[in-house]
Amino acid sequence: MAANRAESGAYTADQLALWADRIAEGRDELPSDSGDSDRTRLAEMVRERLRNRLIRHIARAIANRLGRADEE
Numbered sequence: 001m002a003a004n005r006a007e008s009g010a011y012t013a014d015q016l017a018l019w020a021d022r023i024a025e026g027r028d029e030l031p032s033d034s035g036d037s038d039r040t041r042l043a044e045m046v047r048e049r050l051r052n053r054l055i056r057h058i059a060r061a062i063a064n065r066l067g068r069a070d071e072e
Contacts, residue, residue: 011038020045024053 011019011034022028023046030042 010035011042016042016045020049024049 016038019028019031019042023030023042030039034042
């Protein structure tokens with residue numbers, strides 16, 4: 001994916017979003033050729049995606065538990 005870098009040498013917002021999605025899903029790793037600012041931004045985006053995934057997981061678990069409690 002490094003060949004898809006923007007001409008300025010920095011990743012575009014769309015490229016960073018794609019990397020963040022892939023990394024958060026465990027399908028890729030942080031690119032080794034990225035600059036410090038891209039790396040920092042990408043790490044923040046990955047953390048946000050993982051945090052949101054955790055929140056959705058917890059919300060579903062609570063909803064399932066509440067649903068089972070209503071059945072009893």
